[in-house]
Amino acid sequence: MTVALVLLTLLVxxxxxxxxxxxxxxxxxxxVAPLLAGLSHLGRESILxxxxxxxxxxxxxxxxxxxxxxxxxxxxxxxxxxxADLATGALFLNAVLAYVLVSxxxxxxxxxxxxxxxxxxxxxxxxxxxxxxxVMPITATAMRxxxxxxxxxxxxxxxxxxxxxxxxxxxxxxxxxxxxxxxSPFDLPTAPGELAGGVDAEYTGxxxxxxxxxxxxMVITLSAATTVFFLGGWQGPLLPPWAWSLIKTLAVAVSxxxxxxxxxxxxxxxxxxxxxxLGIPLALLNILIVGLLILVVP
Amino acid sequence: xVVQAFFVGVFGLAAIGFGVxxxxxxxxxxxxxxxxxxxxxxxxxxxxxxxxxxxxxxxxMMATEMSIMAIFMVxxxxxxxxxxxxxxSHQKRFSIGAGAIAAATAIxxxxxxxxxxxxxxxxxxxMQTRELGFEMLGRSMLVFETAAITILTAMxxxxxxxxxxxxxxxxxxxxxxxxxxxxQEASK
Numbered sequence: 001m002t003v004a005l006v007l008l009t010l011l012v013x014x015x016x017x018x019x020x021x022x023x024x025x026x027x028x029x030x031x032v033a034p035l036l037a038g039l040s041h042l043g044r045e046s047i048l049x050x051x052x053x054x055x056x057x058x059x060x061x062x063x064x065x066x067x068x069x070x071x072x073x074x075x076x077x078x079x080x081x082x083x084a085d086l087a088t089g090a091l092f093l094n095a096v097l098a099y100v101l102v103s104x105x106x107x108x109x110x111x112x113x114x115x116x117x118x119x120x121x122x123x124x125x126x127x128x129x130x131x132x133x134x135v136m137p138i139t140a141t142a143m144r145x146x147x148x149x150x151x152x153x154x155x156x157x158x159x160x161x162x163x164x165x166x167x168x169x170x171x172x173x174x175x176x177x178x179x180x181x182x183x184s185p186f187d188l189p190t191a192p193g194e195l196a197g198g199v200d201a202e203y204t205g206x207x208x209x210x211x212x213x214x215x216x217x218m219v220i221t222l223s224a225a226t227t228v229f230f231l232g233g234w235q236g237p238l239l240p241p242w243a244w245s246l247i248k249t250l251a252v253a254v255s256x257x258x259x260x261x262x263x264x265x266x267x268x269x270x271x272x273x274x275x276x277x278l279g280i281p282l283a284l285l286n287i288l289i290v291g292l293l294i295l296v297v298p
Numbered sequence: 299x300v301v302q303a304f305f306v307g308v309f310g311l312a313a314i315g316f317g318v319x320x321x322x323x324x325x326x327x328x329x330x331x332x333x334x335x336x337x338x339x340x341x342x343x344x345x346x347x348x349x350x351x352x353x354x355x356x357x358x359m360m361a362t363e364m365s366i367m368a369i370f371m372v373x374x375x376x377x378x379x380x381x382x383x384x385x386x387s388h389q390k391r392f393s394i395g396a397g398a399i400a401a402a403t404a405i406x407x408x409x410x411x412x413x414x415x416x417x418x419x420x421x422x423x424x425m426q427t428r429e430l431g432f433e434m435l436g437r438s439m440l441v442f443e444t445a446a447i448t449i450l451t452a453m454x455x456x457x458x459x460x461x462x463x464x465x466x467x468x469x470x471x472x473x474x475x476x477x478x479x480x481x482q483e484a485s486k
Binding site: 051053055056086087088091092094095098099101102105106109112121124127128131147148149 | 325327328331334350351354355357358361362365366368369379381422423424426427
């Protein structure tokens with residue numbers, strides 16, 4: 001039952017996101033359009049590049065989708081609405097997100113195309129840098145909760161949400177989440193207009209449909225993670241817990257879209273430079289500040 | 299216990315299978331990712347043995363490490379895609395001998411070691427994480443700190459080696475030839 005509910009939430013979330021994204025770009029609100037677009041992909045020819053690494057080419061979109069769903073499996077939407085509240089939940093999420101990289105390397109290498117390969121290896125640098133900004137802010141939230149249980153991290157924010165307690169960590173995590181979901185302005189692996197779609201370039205038909213769905217689900221998962229770690233999870237007045245989780249997750253997802261909508265794509269060198277020279281020192285500073293707060297403020 | 303042993307066996311076989319695949323393929327990326335899945339299977343063995351933290355950590359660390367290895371293999375091998383039919387195996391007799399001796403040693407260590415009494419019930423995952431933390435920041439701290447400093451030193455040294463040293467009169471082959479020419483003139 002819980003599994004079905006979480007999967008349904010992810011699917012509905014992905015659909016809503018696609019509708020809002022199309023609304024932002026075209027100015028027209030068409031709720032059925034994403035479903036029709038998905039169906040039309042199923043009817044299209046799935047072109048296979050010459051001399052591909054077939055195994056990687058086929059595995060990559062499915063792996064990305066599995067990774068996005070597995071990540072959501074450890075995030076509690078309500079006190080009893082979580083597929084697996086692991087004792088190492090916060091670490092498990094990091095472990096799962098590392099496989100986004102594996103999936104994109106496969107998608108880049110598999111089709112035997114130059115643009116795709118450049119996109120895949122670009123993401124290697126991007127993820128290695130920005131996964132630090134996922135791990136370190138999560139570490140700081142786990143320090144406050146004194147637990148790696150995601151439900152315990154939510155409960156630790158009963159008095160004060162982490163967005164107020166550790167705003168620096170929130171900002172870094174939010175930026176890193178956009179980079180990890182390779183949404184604009186961090187969409188260097190796909191880079192439409194520059195890499196002709198990058199890792200997406202050689203995918204068509206049903207494989208492209210899975211890849212697009214996986215990217216949308218990934219945004220929902222990362223938004224849910226932001227909610228759990230920084231926005232108090234299911235906590236809130238009047239409404240039932242699951243409703244608060246959904247509202248917050250959707251708000252974070254839409255704000256990610258808006259950031260991408262108004263900012264231009266960042267140069268690869270700047271993207272990496274900012275992360276290693278500015279982001280990571282700030283993330284370490286965040287851990288120090290949170291550590292001091294925990295010791296000083298009871 | 300039987301179910302656990304079954305899964306430890308299944309993941310163990312998977313780890314060996316992917317390990318064999320590392321050398322059976324000519325594509326460098328396939329080889330690196332096969333090693334990744336072999337190590338991830340070892341992580342799953344930890345999970346089957348109820349060592350949750352170690353298992354998840356192993357699965358996490360290997361993803362980025364093996365991806366980095368993949369790009370290095372692509373950069374340095376002459377035929378990274380393996381489309382030219384390159385054979386990765388060489389020194390076959392020596393390798394088989396070394397493999398057999400290593401396997402025999404590992405099996406005999408496993409069989410003849412005194413492993414102590416079998417723990418029927420592992421402590422719960424949260425307690426394991428806690429105990430691991432105390433272990434790493436207590437008795438084993440020196441070991442881990444030594445390893446960390448060694449790795450950091452190697453990283454700094456590798457970066458330092460990679461930075462080209464400018465020698466007057468020597469063309470380093472870099473694109474900014476303007477400066478090089480000036481230096482050459484200055485050295486004259």
